[in-house]
Amino acid sequence: MTNANAYPASQSIHTIGILGGGQLGMMLAAAALPLGYRCVFLEDTPNAPAHLYGKVYSTQQLDEFVAAADVFTLEFENTPVKTVEYLKQLSEQGEKQGIYPPPQALKVSQDRLQEKSLFNELNIKTVPFMAVSSKQEIEQACEQLGLPLVLKTSRGGYDGKGQFVIKTLADIDAAWADLGEAVTGNGELTPTPAPLIAEGFIHFSREVSIIAVRGQDGNIRCYDLVENYHHQGVLAKTQAPAVGARHLLAQAKNAISAIMNHLDYVGVMTLELFVSKDENGKDTLLANEIAPRVHNSGHWSMEGAVTSQFENHIRAVVGLPLGDTDNIKPSIMVNILGQYPKVSEVLAIDGSHYHTYHKTEREGRKIGHITLMPSDVADLDNALSQLVNVLPNKVGLDK
Numbered sequence: 001m002t003n004a005n006a007y008p009a010s011q012s013i014h015t016i017g018i019l020g021g022g023q024l025g026m027m028l029a030a031a032a033l034p035l036g037y038r039c040v041f042l043e044d045t046p047n048a049p050a051h052l053y054g055k056v057y058s059t060q061q062l063d064e065f066v067a068a069a070d071v072f073t074l075e076f077e078n079t080p081v082k083t084v085e086y087l088k089q090l091s092e093q094g095e096k097q098g099i100y101p102p103p104q105a106l107k108v109s110q111d112r113l114q115e116k117s118l119f120n121e122l123n124i125k126t127v128p129f130m131a132v133s134s135k136q137e138i139e140q141a142c143e144q145l146g147l148p149l150v151l152k153t154s155r156g157g158y159d160g161k162g163q164f165v166i167k168t169l170a171d172i173d174a175a176w177a178d179l180g181e182a183v184t185g186n187g188e189l190t191p192t193p194a195p196l197i198a199e200g201f202i203h204f205s206r207e208v209s210i211i212a213v214r215g216q217d218g219n220i221r222c223y224d225l226v227e228n229y230h231h232q233g234v235l236a237k238t239q240a241p242a243v244g245a246r247h248l249l250a251q252a253k254n255a256i257s258a259i260m261n262h263l264d265y266v267g268v269m270t271l272e273l274f275v276s277k278d279e280n281g282k283d284t285l286l287a288n289e290i291a292p293r294v295h296n297s298g299h300w301s302m303e304g305a306v307t308s309q310f311e312n313h314i315r316a317v318v319g320l321p322l323g324d325t326d327n328i329k330p331s332i333m334v335n336i337l338g339q340y341p342k343v344s345e346v347l348a349i350d351g352s353h354y355h356t357y358h359k360t361e362r363e364g365r366k367i368g369h370i371t372l373m374p375s376d377v378a379d380l381d382n383a384l385s386q387l388v389n390v391l392p393n394k395v396g397l398d399k
């Protein structure tokens with residue numbers, strides 16, 4: 001599409017305000033600079049990675065942050081919706097150039113019940129689920145959905161936190177004590193929306209995700225389907241593209257496009273999916289959740305795709321044409337968790353790319369990532385074995 005009117009904003013935007021200042025904000029800022037844009041951040045954590053990449057304002061300094069930027073985006077999905085609504089209002093009054101993604105996308109992504117209900121409304125398959133807000137309702141869910149059952153807080157969980165797998169009816173008390181009472185406070189129930197979601201436990205074969213970007217003109221470009229390997233709920237490794245998953249790509253593209261169009265989304269979105277079997281025993285995808293932002297499972301795109309997820313997000317936010325999302329060649333992205341390896345040992349591996357987040361070491365913390373893209377694709381597994389040898393923390397890399 002070459003309609004110049006579709007890109008009205010870019011000429012008057014100089015500074016992008018990012019809600020959040022973690023590594024995602026840092027990598028967005030690094031992608032914005034070559035395009036001519038500077039970033040400022042709203043972030044309370046001292047020494048957050050973004051400090052190296054632009055001015056960081058605390059949430060107490062919201063007015064100064066707003067004054068410093070022309071257009072806004074976010075890198076953290078637990079950003080308060082009211083802040084995003086305020087920025088949207090300023091934009092509608094003509095004082096700012098917009099906030100992307102829009103508040104409705106953030107709202108949906110912050111509530112698992114709303115999110116899965118929307119998927120089903122759009123004919124996107126999910127695991128069977130129910131809203132539950134008392135022990136009695138959990139019992140009913142066990143009857144209707146069967147055991148095992150995954151109980152999750154509808155709001156506020158991340159990286160597998162706020163979840164309990166109920167294996168037998170005897171687990172209900174412990175699950176309620178862990179999630180229900182913690183959420184509602186001494187068993188007092190929050191009426192609607194129900195604070196917990198009960199999901200049928202799915203015996204999926206693989207976990208995959210798709211990342212797509214939607215521009216201000218409604219144009220959508222999708223990256224390839226990738227496969228994700230988690231350790232205790234935290235992403236350890238992403239293989240891009242997912243091997244032997246071509247037959248699922250159209251289903252994933254249709255699902256994420258439907259969600260983006262419905263939400264009038266602008267920017268990068270991630271959809272996490274399970275690979276399961278349909279009633280005929282054929283592979284199918286079940287949508288688990290969206291992230292309204294750039295995502296860890298898309299870091300490979302910095303080297304592995306023609307245009308990275310970070311650059312494409314910035315292009316969408318400022319109203320520039322989107323870039324090609326094709327793969328350059330297959331890659332594997334590995335997270336650095338807890339402890340840094342020696343950079344020289346990592347870079348001695350053919351086709352390795354090292355990214356530090358400038359964070360202090362702490363057990364289990366995501367402090368960087370490495371992308372492997374050897375010149376000969378046949379060397380990919382070998383490069384991974386070499387990397388595992390030099391990583392101090394190898395958790396989740398054994399499969």
Ligand code: AMP
Pocket residue numbers: 127150157158159160161199200201202203207230233288289
């Ligand atoms: P989530 O916070 O929903 O992304 O869940 C974290 C992890 O728990 C997922 O990556 C899955 O490995 C697992 N999981 C989540 N929901 C289910 C489910 N309904 N059945 C089986 N495993 C699940």
